[in-house]
Amino acid sequence: MTRKEISKSVLKRLPGYLAYLKTIPSTGSPYISATALAAALGMGEVQVRKDLAMVSDGGRPKIGYLRESLIDDIEQFLGYDNTTDAVLIGAGKLGQALCGYSGFKAYGLNILAAFDVEPSAAQTQEGTPIYPMEQLESFCKANKVLMGIITVPAQHAQKVCDQLIECGIKAVWSFATSHLEVPEGILVQYENMATSLAVLSMHLQAQMKEKK
Amino acid sequence: MTRKEISKSVLKRLPGYLAYLKTIPSTGSPYISATALAAALGMGEVQVRKDLAMVSDGGRPKIGYLRESLIDDIEQFLGYDNTTDAVLIGAGKLGQALCGYSGFKAYGLNILAAFDVEPSAAQTQEGTPIYPMEQLESFCKANKVLMGIITVPAQHAQKVCDQLIECGIKAVWSFATSHLEVPEGILVQYENMATSLAVLSMHLQAQMKEKK
Numbered sequence: 001m002t003r004k005e006i007s008k009s010v011l012k013r014l015p016g017y018l019a020y021l022k023t024i025p026s027t028g029s030p031y032i033s034a035t036a037l038a039a040a041l042g043m044g045e046v047q048v049r050k051d052l053a054m055v056s057d058g059g060r061p062k063i064g065y066l067r068e069s070l071i072d073d074i075e076q077f078l079g080y081d082n083t084t085d086a087v088l089i090g091a092g093k094l095g096q097a098l099c100g101y102s103g104f105k106a107y108g109l110n111i112l113a114a115f116d117v118e119p120s121a122a123q124t125q126e127g128t129p130i131y132p133m134e135q136l137e138s139f140c141k142a143n144k145v146l147m148g149i150i151t152v153p154a155q156h157a158q159k160v161c162d163q164l165i166e167c168g169i170k171a172v173w174s175f176a177t178s179h180l181e182v183p184e185g186i187l188v189q190y191e192n193m194a195t196s197l198a199v200l201s202m203h204l205q206a207q208m209k210e211k212k
Numbered sequence: 213m214t215r216k217e218i219s220k221s222v223l224k225r226l227p228g229y230l231a232y233l234k235t236i237p238s239t240g241s242p243y244i245s246a247t248a249l250a251a252a253l254g255m256g257e258v259q260v261r262k263d264l265a266m267v268s269d270g271g272r273p274k275i276g277y278l279r280e281s282l283i284d285d286i287e288q289f290l291g292y293d294n295t296t297d298a299v300l301i302g303a304g305k306l307g308q309a310l311c312g313y314s315g316f317k318a319y320g321l322n323i324l325a326a327f328d329v330e331p332s333a334a335q336t337q338e339g340t341p342i343y344p345m346e347q348l349e350s351f352c353k354a355n356k357v358l359m360g361i362i363t364v365p366a367q368h369a370q371k372v373c374d375q376l377i378e379c380g381i382k383a384v385w386s387f388a389t390s391h392l393e394v395p396e397g398i399l400v401q402y403e404n405m406a407t408s409l410a411v412l413s414m415h416l417q418a419q420m421k422e423k424k
Binding site for chain 1: 218220223224226227228230231232234235252253254290291292294296305306308309310312313314315316319320321358359366367382383385388389390391393397399401403404405406407408409410411412413414415416417419
């Protein structure tokens with residue numbers, strides 16, 4: 001289908017549909033309706049209909065979507081069938097864990113190498129090479145890498161981000177808690193675990209106060 | 213100060229302020245103004261002023277906040293000085309990585325144990341014990357655990373979530389991509405890496421299309 005312009009909020013909901021579609025046993029009906037999907041995910045039917053119409057034109061009135069085709073359409077839309085090469089900066093515990101996380105392959109992410117100011121080893125436990133920072137630029141340019149993953153402490157994140165952009169990186173995935181300044185055309189996506197923890201802790205505090 | 217009711221959106225911004233405040237070298241002025249903070253973080257001044265007023269009454273006109281006190285106020289507010297005990301379900305690569313991630317201690321999170329349907333070892337590399345799922349309930353009740361972290365594949369997440377709630381868990385931190393149904397009073401916070409990756413990949417695809 002012709003590719004439509006899509007909003008970030010639609011984009012953020014697509015992996016949720018995909019995950020749910022993949023959990024449906026293939027022994028049932030090969031079709032799924034937007035109504036059923038909305039009910040299963042606790043979402044509004046209108047929103048689900050609109051979202052799916054952005055990525056697939058396979059929906060048929062009163063029947064719905066062929067589940068397998070809808071999965072293919074969403075995956076293709078999300079680019080999971082194209083592999084994105086990335087470098088990761090900061091080969092500490094979290095960084096090494098991300099390098100070894102096999103789940104990323106399903107989403108088309110391929111971490112080529114990790115970089116660190118002081119590499120503690122030549123490679124991670126899973127075999128991803130770890131290079132000193134001095135080699136970042138030549139590596140990124142030789143491999144035409146466009147995505148950089150930042151797993152350094154917050155106080156070093158901006159410096160690392162600047163270095164990545166100088167190396168030609170266009171998309172930054174940051175696990176550091178600090179805000180990053182980037183020029184236009186560069187996208188930063190934050191994975192802020194501290195934020196999640198704050199929300200959860202606050203909920204627990206409120207719960208305990210209620211009990212008293 | 214008296215604790216005010218705080219919105220989730222304010223709560224989500226607080227760790228960002230905290231991270232930035234901690235990066236300021238202590239050699240400079242001991243004070244920081246909401247104006248300076250807003251400028252550094254690329255945020256609106258009015259919003260920063262309002263947010264800080266929710267957690268600290270130490271701001272002085274024309275001078276600002278004493279940086280160290282503001283850090284203390286935010287940390288206390290976020291409960292980082294209280295430790296939250298948690299259990300983690302799914303001792304795969306991501307789960308084990310989270311158990312070993314020392315950064316969580318700074319946020320007051322303490323992962324007591326990991327659970328798995330088929331534990332591959334008695335403990336993680338870092339020494340967190342791994343128990344079979346059968347022991348989850350007795351462990352949670354004996355240790356009065358209120359937070360559960362889900363790192364199982366999407367198709368098993370709902371079942372695990374239900375089990376956690378039966379064990380008395382009040383806050384769920386899910387790394388699975390699927391939507392979870394929970395009763396009232398239980399908070400689910402999603403850490404959806406697939407979503408982040410989708411947003412980043414889409415940006416790169418758009419960039420490459422522009423180039424052509």
